[in-house]
Amino acid sequence: MNRTSFPSGQVSACFVKALLLFLEAERGTAVTDEWLKAIKMLRDDLEDETRGLPLTSHRDALREFVSRTSRETVAETWRFIIASENLGFWMRILRGTHGPHDAFARLDATDSEYGRTTRWTTLVSTTSSWRGRVTIAHDPSIEADGLLTLSRAAELAAVPALFGFGRGVVTSLGDGEIALGRISQEFEVRWDVPAPARAAAVGALTGAAVSSAGFLGAPPTVGAALFALGVAGGGALGALWGRERQRRAEAGAQHIRVQALERTLALKEWRQRTASGTLEGTVVAGEYRIKERMGAGASGVIFEAERLRDGLPVALKLLRAVAAHEAVASDRLRREAEALGLAWHPNVVEVIDHGHLPDGSAFLVMELLRGESLSVRLRQGPLTPAQLLPIAIQVCDAIGAVHAAGIVHRDVKPANIFLALKDDVEIVKLLDFGIARVEWEETRITNMGAPLGTPGYMSPEQEAGGTIDARSDVFALGAVLFECLVGEPPPPTPSGLWLAGVTEGAPRNNRVAEELAKLPPAWSSLVTRALSARPEDRYQDARSIAQTLREIEAGRAAVAEGG
Structure with a gap:
């Protein structure tokens, strides 16, 4: 399992889409298709420029782009960053801003709060220049080849053009500094702002120079008159040109705002059409293409998906639209991701990725398992001790690893024990950590006053809503073993508590x-x-049960050898 102390980071699809638009315009469809194939994307994956993509996907797209063009060409993508097909991304910035200096102050507004690993800070700002710093929290190795820096420079160059001022002149101030594991880079951007008064002054000086050079031999009175005429005429022409430039800039800015609004409405319609259909074929979090639906629960749906960068088959859990913004449902998915990350073990399902989509919906990506759950297996009837032994040992090992990580599962049951087949070998995987309790977490998941867990497998203290620890999972494991050997869980007492034994250890329930x-x-x-x-x-703890099971296994082996 790949472990890193850095967040993965996201970037808007706008910047990868700009590379696509450049290649289509400058290199043709064949080169563009080849590039898309190399980065394992489809055109439809980049239709919505506001969606988030993994930062590594952006870096990989830049590498493939440069291999077909040059590093210098990245700077030329600025005009495609603000192409009409990409303006949906810029709507947040354009809304309420009056010039580039306002827009630069809102650069962070273009990022999703969930995937952000960059923070822009304005150092100096005027009506015709800006200097700022970007602080980077993701893995510095992603920045090593400098391609993301070139892309940021192209983004900054495009901002003045949003307001009709044309391409900004961007200067990168140094190679960046590393402090506390974070990189910071500084940029300066300058742009020309049309000013009629300044244009009039330049025109007057030009007129004066021309008139002086052309009439040096004229009488003083004539020369003075011609000089004055040149100054006045040049100033008037300069003022007219300045006002015309200002008018063009204002018209250009207004045109871009209208296009951005139209693009935003078009994206809204496109999303509605997409949402009304099936999710198969769509890309989630910019990296996982959904292939088919595998199953559903009360709050979420699980799909088989494929990771784009390497074709890895994965299981993708998405919260349902209704549950996506519910605090309890979202918190449970977060807990599941955190618990799985803490409790890595061969018999615990592996978490690959988790996070939020731009609309705030949560997702969880896990290894894809083929096989059946223990609950499905038990539909065929109870297991023999010989059949149960290897399964039980692996379940104990998984729960032991969970407990060692400071986690109480709280929902151990046959449905959450998966019998995965890999290379014709059956491997047990412990699933569903949605209500797991992490020891050092202070927050608690509430469920309208009801105890958390599944009736039939909860310990007496868990069903009563009391304080629980690892021994509650031991009780649930005992109920699972009982069901495997007998065919059904131990029955409840009239009080509803699962009291299979009393203090002396003798079973209380006759059956x-x-x-x-x-x-x-x-x-x-x-x-x-x-x-x-x-x-x-x-x-x-579960390890003590595992030790007992291994002693049973050793006893069986000894009997077999003796026989």
């Missing part, structure tokens, strides 16, 4: 006692202890 008596003594003893009513009477 439970009868079923346990049918099991091999070692298994009966193990399950009885795991299902003890009081936490202190149970195994204190």
Whole structure:
């Protein structure tokens, strides 16, 4: 599992789309298609320029772009960054700003708050220049080849043109500094602002120079008159030209605002059409193309998807539209991602990525598993001790790793135990950490006063809403083992508590006692202890159960050898 201390970072699709538009305009369709194939994207993936893409995808797109053009050509993409097809990205900045100096102060408004790893700071700002700093929190190695710096310079150059002033002149001030693991880069941008008064003064000086050079031999009175005429005429022409430039800039800025509004409306219609259809074929978080739906729960849907950069098959969990903005649902997905990240183990499903989409919806990307859940397997009937033994050992190893990471699963049950097939070998994977409790977290998930967990597998203290620890998962594991061997979970008492044993360890429920008596003594003893009513009477952790199971396994092996 790849672990890094840096956030992955996102960038708007606008900048990758600008590369696409440049290649189509300057290199043709064939080169563009080749470039798209190299970066594993389709044109439709870049239709919405406001969507977020992984920063590594932007870097890879720049590398493939430069290999087909040159590093210098990146600067020329500025005009495509603000092409009409890309103006949906700029609507946030254009709304409420009156000039480049306002726009530069709002550069962060173009980023999603969830994927942002850059922070822009204005150092000096005037009506015709800006100097600022960008601080970068993502992995510095992504910046090593300098291509993202070139892309930022092209972005900055495009800002004055949004207001009709043409391309800005961008200067990168140094190679960047690294402090506290973060890179900072400074840029300066200058642009020409039309000023009729200044143009009149320049025209007057030009007129004076021309009149003086042309009439040096004339009489003083004539020369003075001609000089005055040259100054006046040049000033008037300069003022007219200055006002014309100002008019063109204002008209250009207004035209861009209208185009941005039209593009925003077009994107809204496109999103509505997309949302009304199926998600198959769409790209989520700029990196995962959905292939087909695998299943659904109360708040989310799981899809089979493919990671674009390397074709890795993954499972993608998306919150439903209704649940996406509910604090509880979103917090559960976040907890699941964090718990899986903390509890890496071969028998715990691997989390690959998680985050939020631009609209705030949460997603979780996990390894794709092929096989069936233990609950599906049990529909065929109970397991023999020999069949259960390897499964039980792996489940214990998974829960042990979870507990070692300071996590209580709180929902161990057959449906959350997956029997994955890989190279014809069955591997157990523990799933669904949506209600897991991390020891050092102070926040709690509420559920309208009801205990969290699945009835039938909750320990007495969990079902009563009391304080729980790892021993609650031990009880749930005991219930799972009982169900695997008997065919159904231990029945509840009239009070609703799952009390399979009393303080002395003897089963309280007669039917439970009868079923346990049918099991091999070692298994009966193990399950009885795991299902003890009081936490202190149970195994204190899953590793202790695993040790007992391995002793059972060793005993079976010894009997087999002796036989």
